[in-house]
Amino acid sequence: MEFLHGWMPAFMVLATIAGVLLAAVAMSWLFRALLVWVLPGEGSKVMRSAPLTASFGLFVIILYALAGIFAPWVAPYGESEVIASSFAPADDKMLLGADQLGRDMFSRVIFGARNTVGIALIATSLAFLMGATAGLIAATRGGWMDQILGRFADVIMSIPSLIFSLLLLSIFGTSAFVLIVIIAVIYAPRVFRLTRAVSGDVVVMDYIEAARLRGEGLWYLIRKEILPNSKAPLIAEFGLEFCFVFLLIAGLSFLGLGIQPPTADWGSMVRDNATLISFGEITPLIPAAAISLLTVAVNFVVDWMLYRSSGLKD
Amino acid sequence: MLDVFSIVAKRLGFGLITLLVISLIIFIAVELLPGDIAQAVLGQGATESNLAALRAELGLNDPAPMRYFNWLKGAVVGDFGVSLVSKESVTDSITPRFVNTLMLALYAAVIAVPVAISLGVLVALFRNTLFDRIANVLTFTSISSPEFFLGYILILYFSVKTGWFPSIATVSPEMPLFERLERTFLPALTLVLVVVAHMMRMTRAAIINLLASPYIEMAKLKGTPAWKVIVRHALPNSWAPIINVVALNLAYLVTGVVLVEVVFVYPGIGQLLVDAVSKRDFPVVQACSLIFAATFILLNLAADVGSILTNPRLRHPK
Numbered sequence: 178m179e180f181l182h183g184w185m186p187a188f189m190v191l192a193t194i195a196g197v198l199l200a201a202v203a204m205s206w207l208f209r210a211l212l213v214w215v216l217p218g219e220g221s222k223v224m225r226s227a228p229l230t231a232s233f234g235l236f237v238i239i240l241y242a243l244a245g246i247f248a249p250w251v252a253p254y255g256e257s258e259v260i261a262s263s264f265a266p267a268d269d270k271m272l273l274g275a276d277q278l279g280r281d282m283f284s285r286v287i288f289g290a291r292n293t294v295g296i297a298l299i300a301t302s303l304a305f306l307m308g309a310t311a312g313l314i315a316a317t318r319g320g321w322m323d324q325i326l327g328r329f330a331d332v333i334m335s336i337p338s339l340i341f342s343l344l345l346l347s348i349f350g351t352s353a354f355v356l357i358v359i360i361a362v363i364y365a366p367r368v369f370r371l372t373r374a375v376s377g378d379v380v381v382m383d384y385i386e387a388a389r390l391r392g393e394g395l396w397y398l399i400r401k402e403i404l405p406n407s408k409a410p411l412i413a414e415f416g417l418e419f420c421f422v423f424l425l426i427a428g429l430s431f432l433g434l435g436i437q438p439p440t441a442d443w444g445s446m447v448r449d450n451a452t453l454i455s456f457g458e459i460t461p462l463i464p465a466a467a468i469s470l471l472t473v474a475v476n477f478v479v480d481w482m483l484y485r486s487s488g489l490k491d
Numbered sequence: 492m493l494d495v496f497s498i499v500a501k502r503l504g505f506g507l508i509t510l511l512v513i514s515l516i517i518f519i520a521v522e523l524l525p526g527d528i529a530q531a532v533l534g535q536g537a538t539e540s541n542l543a544a545l546r547a548e549l550g551l552n553d554p555a556p557m558r559y560f561n562w563l564k565g566a567v568v569g570d571f572g573v574s575l576v577s578k579e580s581v582t583d584s585i586t587p588r589f590v591n592t593l594m595l596a597l598y599a600a601v602i603a604v605p606v607a608i609s610l611g612v613l614v615a616l617f618r619n620t621l622f623d624r625i626a627n628v629l630t631f632t633s634i635s636s637p638e639f640f641l642g643y644i645l646i647l648y649f650s651v652k653t654g655w656f657p658s659i660a661t662v663s664p665e666m667p668l669f670e671r672l673e674r675t676f677l678p679a680l681t682l683v684l685v686v687v688a689h690m691m692r693m694t695r696a697a698i699i700n701l702l703a704s705p706y707i708e709m710a711k712l713k714g715t716p717a718w719k720v721i722v723r724h725a726l727p728n729s730w731a732p733i734i735n736v737v738a739l740n741l742a743y744l745v746t747g748v749v750l751v752e753v754v755f756v757y758p759g760i761g762q763l764l765v766d767a768v769s770k771r772d773f774p775v776v777q778a779c780s781l782i783f784a785a786t787f788i789l790l791n792l793a794a795d796v797g798s799i800l801t802n803p804r805l806r807h808p809k
Contacts (some may be wrong), residue, residue: 190648332512335791337746340764340783344517347768347776348524361639408588420635423704427637428750432765447639455658457651465640472635480631 205233227481234477241471245290251286256292257439264453273460286464288441294471296353296436297423304422305415308368313399314377315369327373330366338363338425348414356435358424367421371414375407381390399420409486416479419422420472427468445470499796506792514566518559521773530774532575557699576770577681581778585760589782590760591662592752595675596744599682607687611694611733616721618699626691633688638747642681642754649677655704660755678755681757682747686740693736697729731798738794745786 195317209232212224224232234394244251253270254260258280265275315323333341345359379385382404388402429435430444443464450461522529546552550561565571571581614626633641652656659739660675697719701707710724749761756762760779767775 198625329684332509332516335509335788336513336516336780336784337742337787339746339749340780340787342763343749343764343768344520344776344780347771347773348520424635424637428639431637431639432753434765434768444637447643454647456653457647459647462643462647463732465637465643468639469636470597473632476631476635 179405193219201233205229205236208232208236211428230477231481234474234481237470237474241290241474244287245294248288248291249362252253252281252287254281254284256280256285256288256441258284264450265461273463276446276454282450282460282463285446286443286467289443289446289464289467292436292440293426293443293468294423294432294475296357297419297426300357300360300426301364301415301419301422302326304364304366305368306362308365309411310370311365312369312372313376313403314395315373316380317395317398317403325374326369328425330369333363334370338421339428341430342425342429343434345430351434352435353440355435356426356429360425364422365420368414368418375410376403379403382395404466409482413479413482413486416475416482417431420475420479421474423475494749495799497798502795504793506788510785510788514563514715514781515559517780517784518562521557521777524773528575531771531773532559556700561571566778566781572774573774574767574775574777575773576767581774584775585763585778587664588758588760588763590750591757592745592761594671595678595752595757595759596682596741598672598675598679599686599744600741602679603683603686603690603740606683608689608694608733608737610687610697611691612721612726614691615695615698615702616718619693630692632674634692635684638681638750639754641684642751645677645681646754658755660757662758675749675755675757678748678751678757681751681754682744685747686744687741690733690736690740692776694733695731697732697736698725700732701725701728708749730801734797734801735794738790738797740795742790743788745790746783787792 182194190252206229209224209227211231212232212235213221215221215464258279259278261271261275261279263275263277265271265279265281267274271281271283273286276282287317311326315326341363342359345362346355349355349359361434385398385402388398393401426435427444430442432447433448436442446464447461453461521528528549529542529551530537533541533545550558553561563571570583571585573579574581574584577584600806611628614623617623646658649655656676657674660678662671662674666674702725707720707724710720715724748757748759749765751757752759752761755766758781763775764779764783766772767779
């Protein structure tokens with residue numbers, strides 16, 4: 178009996194996983210049907226052929242965006258408002274109980290959607306701005322500039338990103354601004370590589386030659402000729418980079434070196450409430466689950482976009 | 492054979508240059524500190540006299556290039572100076588922890604590599620079935636989860652609820668191997684979950700990439716069973732990408748342990764690095780960064796060399 182007793186949680190876990198998967202399948206099917214019905218012409222056609230994973234991803238992303246944008250209205254309490262004793266259990270006023278300082282856990286999870294995702298989005302956009310600009314310039318100009326930028330990207334990419342960001346954070350301190358800049362610098366080379374490769378294929382086309390002969394400038398070439406023709410892989414890359422950046426920020430915050438208190442943030446929430454896990458509570462896992470859910474969702478959508486743009490039909 | 496050696500030697504030389512540039516970056520990064528190390532250490536309590544004393548002690552009065560060469564000279568023979576916080580030799584505190592980290596990574600790798608490759612072959616064989624779809628969703632979930640999420644789930648179910656394994660991985664050098672393996676099982680399993688998912692996806696992709704080739708078509712047409720097409724015909728040609736992925740994931744293992752070590756309070760080099768970063772103990776941060784970067788580059792090199800050796804076309808260039 179003792180032995181069986183030990184196995185029960187394992188069965189429970191398997192049953193829960195199966196249940197969650199089934200519920201997710203049903204929900205994504207409904208959401209896809211809704212989108213097919215609501216969206217006009219072209220969008221409806223695209224959604225009809227979308228796999229369930231993609232519609233699940235879209236649903237989660239929209240949900241997070243709404244939670245992030247409307248956080249102050251959705252959350253019952255403020256993000257740093259102390260309303261109970263520390264680690265107070267859940268009741269009808271606090272859905273998930275209180276955290277280590279007696280703040281409402283549920284409200285902080287909602288605000289985390291704004292803070293954690295927001296900072297990750299800003300950092301990714303900055304990395305994209307730098308990396309893509311450098312990549313486009315390197316591809317169109319070529320020559321020594323291309324070489325120098327390329328070697329520079331090689332070196333930065335050969336240092337593991339977590340280690341590099343730890344090194345830089347130890348020097349420049351931990352503020353949101355520093356965090357964003359450091360992460361953008363670390364991830365820009367990856368964007369540069371891809372942009373360089375994609376636009377490198379476009380640059381050799383005849384219509385670019387024609388535009389050059391017309392006497393168009395560098396900026397025109399990039400904006401009107403190259404960018405529109407390398408849009409699809411770049412958007413997919415944005416999604417992928419966002420996942421990496423998001424996980425890195427979550428990891429750094431978990432280590433206490435990312436987003437600083439009292440800002441509600443998923444990574445540091447896991448760390449601060451980790452003691453509850455040794456009492457068998459799952460509340461500290463909820464912000465962590467929020468992180469992986471969003472990453473999975475973005476990955477699903479990116480996967481679908483890559484599949485569509487590559488025209489692979491295996 | 493001579494060509495292989497020259498290719499490998501070229502790669503090695505390239506890796507060495509990269510490492511040198513990285514050491515320069517690590518050194519310059521600390522130089523960028525507003526003020527200097529002495530000011531950062533003393534902070535508010537800095538006076539003219541103790542600043543000057545600390546600068547003399549740390550050798551900060553030498554010009555930067557000279558300090559770089561001294562630091563590099565020390566690093567090559569394994570001397571990274573003394574810690575600013577504990578005043579102990581950095582090398583002495585790093586060595587046992589680095590051994591621990593390598594053991595954990597090795598433990599995870601020994602489980603992960605065979606499991607990942609065989610599962611990858613299986614999903615390639617059963618591609619586009621329900622099994623493949625479920626595997627796809629599960630591996631995506633595993634890749635997308637932060638390591639600490641997986642780690643805490645494992646702690647919750649395998650330690651708190653069932654009591655099968657300890658949640659805190661304390662190890663000591665004199666511990667017998669079996670006990671050590673049991674204590675570090677959960678951190679190793681966390682790493683395995685992340686790495687297996689990634690390797691499995693890449694193995695599947697590498698095999699499926701080949702399935703459109705004419706010789707696979709031929710094998711199918713002559714009536715070879717599906718598993719034999721994969722194992723005998725597709726697999727040998729996908730070794731190069733698979734070896735690449737394995738080496739890259741081992742590189743990931745060595746750096747990805749940082750978060751796992753913190754979750755399980757494992758006395759490894761990752762935790763040392765995190766502590767040093769929050770205490771701003773720069774010699775330790777520099778040493779750990781350099782070691783991590785060197786391991787990372789070494790494994791990347793191994794990936795390159797491995798894919799050369801398994802590819803006859805690269806082994807015998809015309």
